[in-house]
Amino acid sequence: MTTSAPSIQATAPRSFHAAHAWGAALAFLLCLPALLPLIVILSASVVPEVAVWSHLTRFVLPEVIANTIKLVVGVALLAGTLGTLLAWLTAMCEFPGRKFFDWALLLPLAIPAYVLAFVAVGFLDYAGPLPTWLRSVFGPGSWFPPIRSAGGTIIVLSLAMYPYVYLLARSAFLTQGRRALEAAQALGLSSSKATWRVALPMARPWITAGVALVCMETLADFGAVSVFNYNTFTTAIYRAWFGMFSVSAALELAGVLMIFVLLALALERRSRSAAHFASARDVTRDAPRLALGSWARWSALGAIVSVFVLAFVLPMTQLLYWAVEHAARDLDMRYVGFVARSLLLAGSAAVVVVAASVALAYTLRRNSTPLARSMARVATIGYAIPGTVLAIGILVPVIAVNNALQDVLKTWFGDSAPVLLLQSTLLTVLVAYLARFLAVGFNPVESGLQRVTHSIDEVAISLGVGGSALLRKVHVPLLRTSLATAATLVFVDVMKEMPITLITRPFGWDTLAVRVFEMTSEGEWERAALPAVAIVLVGLVPAALLTRRGAHVA
């Protein structure tokens, strides 16, 4: 790139440079929402709360640190394996029902992790139907593995979160094409060796990006781990905040968590900084899928069906059962509004976040300085910050701005000054979503962009296609799968999001997730099934669109 750069500049249209500068400015602006809460968090960490800390380090942190590491490693391994394996099977192999499962394996994404957790505990705990039935058959002493345990938590969270890895790995396998695999086999590798030595390493940026999302969400999760009463770093943050009324201790803990996440991300970056992942770009729809032997075919199908049943069919059956039970009392015309508002928020967040991700990824691609790279890292960390902490981190600066403006209006207009309430506007909701979900959009887009080689840009620019035309005519078609993946993930994540929506929504702006909150906050889980089912159904829409789009590309 460095050697050919002067020639690009010589032939590039003027608008290219302008676009470059605008892109950098835009990217900085996009990072701003995510940086604000970090500043709030870090500024609170300047003065440590000694009394609270000495208690925490003695009685709370040893347990939660060990628990958190166990949970994150466990979920990363299990969800990573499941997601990669399933994506491999549906993208590269042929087996009965492949087309259906290609789409269906995404569906668990739409079930919020806390809902899956509650259904699992309700079904599998001692008093649940399955252990009760087992006791009635095999006697009262019959043993059943406890669901409220580290193992149970890991399994349930993995079932809820594997779709992040699945979706990204699938996008990798689809775009790298099966030709590379064919080539490897032609060079004498067996098909399993070709998989291990060619296909998986080539998909590594996607798999890592997916696993990173899973780790971040696991770290930030409060709802699901609370159902298992599994104490993590996040539950410790909430304990300091709500239990001990120590906001500063809570923010300090959040600061420690963030530093830990940044280090982990930096290490991961370094480990693959030497590798390049550009592919020869043969988007092949004609290369044959791997033919599996009959044993392999049926065991693949068995694995897929069991994941699908455990992660989707069973929980949905339970939810539908509850939802139907309560529909007569709870289902009314207000649901039209809940659905419409959920759709509007999720849809506009998807547009905003994906656009921001593209701008950020491009700035990094063209201007890959260490500063720019670390800024992008920091900007995407919102996904690892516990939701309520992030919501307050956004709210505090927005309120400060609002109050400053209000003071100005007051001095100008006196008592007739209009009343501003920026903190509960859709604008603030979207800004906060951007801070929270930038990673969800950015990770797929950044991975996808590695497929677009610099030589493609050079050729395009030398042909006079530069600036926004380069983006529109060359990159967007190449990135279609990644963009659709990013949009789907953000859309579904926003559908499920609670803390930000709750505290920043305008008066009366209740969504489906807000309904779930209203029911669950006083333990009415069965009544929460109705809005939860609605979330899943609305979440199906982008999943269906995505696979149609994916199928088109493949």
Add this chain to the structure above:
Amino acid sequence: MAIARIHFRPRQVRTAIAAGLLLLAGLGVGGCARQPAELVVYSARNEQLIKPMFDRYTADTGMPVRFVTDDAGPLIERLGAEGNHSPADILMTVDAGELWHAADRGLLQPITSQPLTANIPASLRDPQNRWFGLSVRARTIVYSTERVKPDALSTYEALAGPQWKGKLCLRTSKKVYNQSLVAMLIVEHGEAPTEQIVKGWVANLATDVFSNDILLMEAIAAGQCDVGIVNTYYFGRLLRDKPALPIKLFWADQAANGVHVNISGAGVTTHAPHKEAAQKFLEWLSMPEAQALFAGLNLEYPANPAVSADPAVLAWGKFKPSGLNIAKAGELQADAVRLMDRAGYR
């Protein structure tokens, strides 16, 4: 040159900027310009438990009520950050500790109101009248009618005794209801004896603590344990759905201090734009008609002793509530949390 020809008077500039800001706020649908006569409530109590109250009040008085629901923690942070520009008139929570915390941070103001002090007993409101209990939630013992004789039960403290080894179920110490319960035990016994009691509970646990009271009662019914501690309205709700469950409530500590009670309550915010209207609304909420509805919606006890509870609630029998001021639950909450950490109550 062109610039010199255009003279904005400052007033016009200001109007333009204000219009711009309004437009910005307008993007947010209802983000600005509230009407002069309306109440704004920040509520940690569920929509389905408060909306009927607001609707009734608006129908009776013509005063519109707007509200935001969330957990108390974020609502209190928001209120604090908003300061004197907060739109909120009233903060409503489902626990006294949270109201105490808000008052402690100066977010609630004292209200001098004859109806409120007459209707709400002193133990259920702030000693400085910055907040008032509106409904009472008793937290007492629940037991299996198949395996426990009620004579064997007495107090919360007694559940720490060796006869309950492997037979006790508790909800997580993360829930504020348990934090308040332990805080009130500290008031009664002091810190060290309370720690012994909590350690005794932990030693008696049949299984890891539960995330909610409903699961806990189902575990008792299924035989995983014999006794537990729950809020009465969860019991009422569960029995309404599954009347055959072999569990019953036992009123704890009747010979001495009485059943631990908490409140769902509210206070007027320090910078309430409509202070008088907010006070009127709280007074209305303390009156018999509103009290019956407010408590009845969630099978709780009215805070106003002149009002009787829902028949379904009365069927559980009469009990003596603790007379200790519930404000202590907030004051000692952080201590209670630390104590439970030390005792290994997760």
